[in-house]
Amino acid sequence: MLAFFSDTDCDITPKECAEYGIKLISMPYTVGEKVIYPYVDFEEFDSHAFYDMLRAGTIPTTSAMSEEAYIKIFEPEFAAGNDILYVHFSSGTSNTFTIMDMAVAKLKEKYPARKFWSIDTLGISALSYNVVLEVADLLKAGKTPEEVVEWAKAEVPKFPMYFIADDLKFFRRSGRVSGLAATMGGLIGIRPVIHLDDAGKMVTVGKETGRNKAVARLVQYVEELGEDVQAHRVVIGSSDCPDLVDMAREMLRAKFGDGLRIVETQVNPTIGSHCGPNGLGICFHAKHR
Amino acid sequence: MTETYTMDGPSFAGMLRTGAAVLGREKQAVNDLNVFPIPDGDTGDNMYMTIKTGCEALDAGAPGSVSDTASAVSGRMLLGARGNSGVILSRIFAGLAKGLEGLESAGVADFANAMTFAVKEAYSAVSNPVEGTIITVLREGVAGADSQGDFSRYFNTLLGAMRTSLEHTPELLKVLKDNGVVDSGGAGLVYIVEGMKNAVEGAVDDGSALSPASGQAPSVDLSIFGEDSVLEFGYCTEFLLRLQSSKVDLAGFDEKPLVDWLNSHGESVVAFRDGSIFKVHVHTFHPGEVFNYMQQFGEFLTVKVENMTLQHHQTGNENNAYFRAPAKKYGIVTVASGEGLSEAFRQIGADVVIPGGQTMNPSTQDFLDAFAKVNARHILVFPNNPNIRMAAEQAATLFKGADVDVVPSADFGQGYYGIGSVDRDSDDTDAMLAGVCEVMQNVKTGMVSAAVRDAENGGISIHTGDYVGYSGKTILAGDAVREQAALRLCEALGAASRDVMLVFTGADVPDDEAAATRQKIASAYPNLEIIMNKGSQPVYDYIFVLC
Numbered sequence: 087m088l089a090f091f092s093d094t095d096c097d098i099t100p101k102e103c104a105e106y107g108i109k110l111i112s113m114p115y116t117v118g119e120k121v122i123y124p125y126v127d128f129e130e131f132d133s134h135a136f137y138d139m140l141r142a143g144t145i146p147t148t149s150a151m152s153e154e155a156y157i158k159i160f161e162p163e164f165a166a167g168n169d170i171l172y173v174h175f176s177s178g179t180s181n182t183f184t185i186m187d188m189a190v191a192k193l194k195e196k197y198p199a200r201k202f203w204s205i206d207t208l209g210i211s212a213l214s215y216n217v218v219l220e221v222a223d224l225l226k227a228g229k230t231p232e233e234v235v236e237w238a239k240a241e242v243p244k245f246p247m248y249f250i251a252d253d254l255k256f257f258r259r260s261g262r263v264s265g266l267a268a269t270m271g272g273l274i275g276i277r278p279v280i281h282l283d284d285a286g287k288m289v290t291v292g293k294e295t296g297r298n299k300a301v302a303r304l305v306q307y308v309e310e311l312g313e314d315v316q317a318h319r320v321v322i323g324s325s326d327c328p329d330l331v332d333m334a335r336e337m338l339r340a341k342f343g344d345g346l347r348i349v350e351t352q353v354n355p356t357i358g359s360h361c362g363p364n365g366l367g368i369c370f371h372a373k374h375r
Numbered sequence: 376m377t378e379t380y381t382m383d384g385p386s387f388a389g390m391l392r393t394g395a396a397v398l399g400r401e402k403q404a405v406n407d408l409n410v411f412p413i414p415d416g417d418t419g420d421n422m423y424m425t426i427k428t429g430c431e432a433l434d435a436g437a438p439g440s441v442s443d444t445a446s447a448v449s450g451r452m453l454l455g456a457r458g459n460s461g462v463i464l465s466r467i468f469a470g471l472a473k474g475l476e477g478l479e480s481a482g483v484a485d486f487a488n489a490m491t492f493a494v495k496e497a498y499s500a501v502s503n504p505v506e507g508t509i510i511t512v513l514r515e516g517v518a519g520a521d522s523q524g525d526f527s528r529y530f531n532t533l534l535g536a537m538r539t540s541l542e543h544t545p546e547l548l549k550v551l552k553d554n555g556v557v558d559s560g561g562a563g564l565v566y567i568v569e570g571m572k573n574a575v576e577g578a579v580d581d582g583s584a585l586s587p588a589s590g591q592a593p594s595v596d597l598s599i600f601g602e603d604s605v606l607e608f609g610y611c612t613e614f615l616l617r618l619q620s621s622k623v624d625l626a627g628f629d630e631k632p633l634v635d636w637l638n639s640h641g642e643s644v645v646a647f648r649d650g651s652i653f654k655v656h657v658h659t660f661h662p663g664e665v666f667n668y669m670q671q672f673g674e675f676l677t678v679k680v681e682n683m684t685l686q687h688h689q690t691g692n693e694n695n696a697y698f699r700a701p702a703k704k705y706g707i708v709t710v711a712s713g714e715g716l717s718e719a720f721r722q723i724g725a726d727v728v729i730p731g732g733q734t735m736n737p738s739t740q741d742f743l744d745a746f747a748k749v750n751a752r753h754i755l756v757f758p759n760n761p762n763i764r765m766a767a768e769q770a771a772t773l774f775k776g777a778d779v780d781v782v783p784s785a786d787f788g789q790g791y792y793g794i795g796s797v798d799r800d801s802d803d804t805d806a807m808l809a810g811v812c813e814v815m816q817n818v819k820t821g822m823v824s825a826a827v828r829d830a831e832n833g834g835i836s837i838h839t840g841d842y843v844g845y846s847g848k849t850i851l852a853g854d855a856v857r858e859q860a861a862l863r864l865c866e867a868l869g870a871a872s873r874d875v876m877l878v879f880t881g882a883d884v885p886d887d888e889a890a891a892t893r894q895k896i897a898s899a900y901p902n903l904e905i906i907m908n909k910g911s912q913p914v915y916d917y918i919f920v921l922c
Contacts, residue, residue, distance in 0.1 A: 267798040270723045274795040275875030275904050275922065276814070295922055296874025298902040 088171055088231060089163040090222070094124040095175035096207065096214035097323060097351040099131070106222035111159055113175075113182075115146040115356045122146075124355055133352040137326035137363035145256065146359040150182035156189035164197040171231045173205045173221050175214045175357075176286030203231045205238040208286030210357045212323030213247035213369040215349075219319060220245075243284055246375040248291070248307045249323070249367030250277045250300045256362030257288075265290035272364075279303055284375055301330055304368045305337040311372040318371035320346055325353040325365040334366060378525040379575060383480040384444035388430075388437030389581075390574040391448055395426040396582030397570030398563055405566065408559035417734050418559035421461040424738070426567060427582075428455025429468060434656075440479045445472035445489075453769065457738040459762040460560035462769065463500050463509055467564075470496025483529050487522035490533075500765070507547030509560030515540035516568070530572035537565050550848070553832070581652065600684050608683035609641070609660040615676040616653040616669055623672050625651060633672065640665060652676065658683065705799050706751025706777070709790055710737055710759050715911030716787065716918075719879065723795045726751070736763050742770030746779060753804060754779045755797060759790035780804070782811060786847070788820030788920030791877070814922070821846040821868045823861050823917040826853070842916070857884070858892045861917050862899065868921055870900045879910030879918040892917075 405419030429452030474489025519536025641659030712732035844852030844864030852863035
């Protein structure tokens with residue numbers, strides 16, 4: 087049997103996991119002294135309360151998981167004779183996967199007959215979510231893990247995500263975005279436009295003045311880069327800014343019609359600790375990133 | 376009246392003090408020559424503080440030569456210069472000092488010649504000289520003065536020509552004519568020259584009857600000197616003593632024994648007598664003894680006693696190199712009035728916010744003090760007012776502790792956007808600042824304020840108590856209802872073609888009214904992002920910053 091894993095950094099919820107037969111790895115974040123595992127330490131993610139906490143000045147930290155933690159997650163599957171496919175968030179934004187590789191190498195010595203495939207979505211949040219559900223669709227349609235991994239090699243680079251952020255202090259603190267000007271743009275309505283490049287790294291591609299223009303620019307990327315947009319999900323990820331989501335949804339519907347498969351996600355707290363509140367991203371199928 | 380043909384250091388000093396004293400008494404009249412129907416532009420205060428600071432250079436006694444006196448005063452005035460008119464005034468005296476250079480005493484022709492240097496220096500101080508202002512009054516006054524007689528004749532004719540010129544300023548500057556006033560800076564200069572003329576004619580006035588200027592007391596942390604502290608430095612003690620004829624023989628009075636007594640009871644003694652006034656500065660551990668001793672000879676006009684441990688701490692702390700963190704790349708200094716707007720600036724990244732604005736222009740010294748507090752390799756200054764820019768630029772050239780760039784933000788909104796756009800990691804300052812200026816140029820600031828008097832401007836008539844919407848010096852809207860004035864101002868500022876509007880609500884606007892006004896603006900301009908801030912500023916009920 088195949089055990090299909092994903093993680094909470096991909097914005098996927100336990101409810102959706104149940105629907106698609108996905109096992110969820112919880113990526114922790116820390117508030118003060120307290121380490122919190124999403125959907126382990128709470129049932130529902132209260133996005134508004136979480137991002138209000140950030141607005142009020144409490145900024146959680148995040149950390150990589152231990153080798154032991156990975157072994158605990160994966161070993162029961164190997165022991166039960168299952169193979170593993172893990173579709174995860176970008177290895178370009180965390181060193182947690184180096185540790186995971188070490189854990190997997192150890193497990194393979196112990197269970198040489200078992201197989202482990204991983205797909206790096208080269209993204210976070212809405213982008214990873216989109217890829218995870220594409221993989222779920224393919225598996226449901228009878229594709230083998232090998233075929234899915236081949237598909238991912240060609241297709242993952244065709245899922246871009248462009249996003250805007252409001253308060254840059256979160257990004258600056260984590261230092262995970264290149265080309266980000268160290269300005270106070272959020273307070274004056276000038277937001278950076280950031281995207282995830284082919285290596286899964288966050289890169290600034292410009293800035294926009296005013297939320298209207300900023301959201302319009304994200305939608306413009308969908309128009310200009312999009313390929314078979316209608317045949318795939320368009321995922322809008324957001325961190326507690328329903329107004330911006332409404333704006334993006336309306337603009338997308340105006341351009342692509344009501345038939346567009348728009349799915350909305352809440353940016354998970356672990357990634358949200360780096361992106362801050364009032365962020366909005368759109369992931370779609372495109373010619374390239 | 377005796378005719379005076381020469382001027383030495385002490386007599387020039389007396390003229391300056393008297394000039395300052397006359398302006399000090401009339402400064403409110405100068406302030407009232409306000410060309411805008413809101414409280415702004417306290418030219419009188421700015422000029423008075425400038426010349427008063429200059430005169431402090433003479434507190435220890437005037438040098439003997441007119442050259443040294445003039446250069447001591449102009450040097451100090453440079454640091455004390457506040458506001459546009461204050462900076463120009465400091466340049467006038469700098470020119471005068473240049474013209475008097477090397478002279479032990481000046482004849483009338485020497486002085487008249489030095490005044491032409493003052494005119495030249497004043498014109499060179501402003502990049503775009505506008506006629507109908509202080510520089511015109513000076514130039515026409517100097518041209519009309521008669522240097523063929525004695526100093527009294529010179530100053531009387533100078534004053535006469537300056538007054539004529541001042542009365543003529545509304546013909547040269549439309550804004551003055553529209554408001555029925557003469558130029559305020561020119562008027563301030565006329566008062567100073569009037570005082571100088573009085574001194575020449577024997578009526579020297581040291582201005583000691585004037586109350587000290589407000590707004591200069593530094594904040595002191597009293598906790599520094601605690602219950603168990605040891606008095607290490609004593610008290611800085613200063614006073615003015617009026618010698619009383621009931622106590623001493625004024626004609627034959629010799630202050631030398633008093634100075635000797637001070638030296639045996641304290642340190643850093645600076646004491647001099649000017650007529651019946653005896654001015655003393657001394658550091659002592661027992662100020663009470665000093666006062667008791669001195670009261671034998673007269674009565675006190677003013678006294679000031681400060682614990683020097685507190686004084687020491689104020690300056691000592693900032694200079695202590697051991698406690699400084701590594702300098703950051705960019706430090707930001709700006710100017711704002713009121714705690715709300717100052718806090719807004721601090722949140723957007725200003726390191727030091729100097730209190731000031733239209734009604735109170737910071738001096739060059741204020742900027743230098745602010746620069747000293749910033750621990751950065753490169754200091755960026757946002758003056759937020761064209762009248763403040765010159766003082767900032769003077770300070771920038773004088774400061775040695777870091778590179779200083781003055782970014783020409785003309786108003787609050789430009790300053791706020793400019794500071795928000797500073798890339799604190801940039802390695803290319805020039806390119807970064809070019810980007811900042813580009814953002815600033817696109818920023819438009821408007822204000823809503825209650826009118827303090829009737830006005831007619833740009834076809835809009837305003838009555839006292841109405842709400843005025845304006846940008847810079849241009850009135851764009853007026854209405855008896857605040858919200859209507861705000862909405863009309865938005866329209867006049869071109870909100871329809873803008874992307875972002877920051878709103879800073881003033882102290883007088885209730886929260887529910889601000890929220891309702893925001894709602895109306897939002898429905899009128901659906902594409903405009905409105906960012907609300909509680910500025911709690913006085914005077915301006917709303918500040919709109921559009922980008």
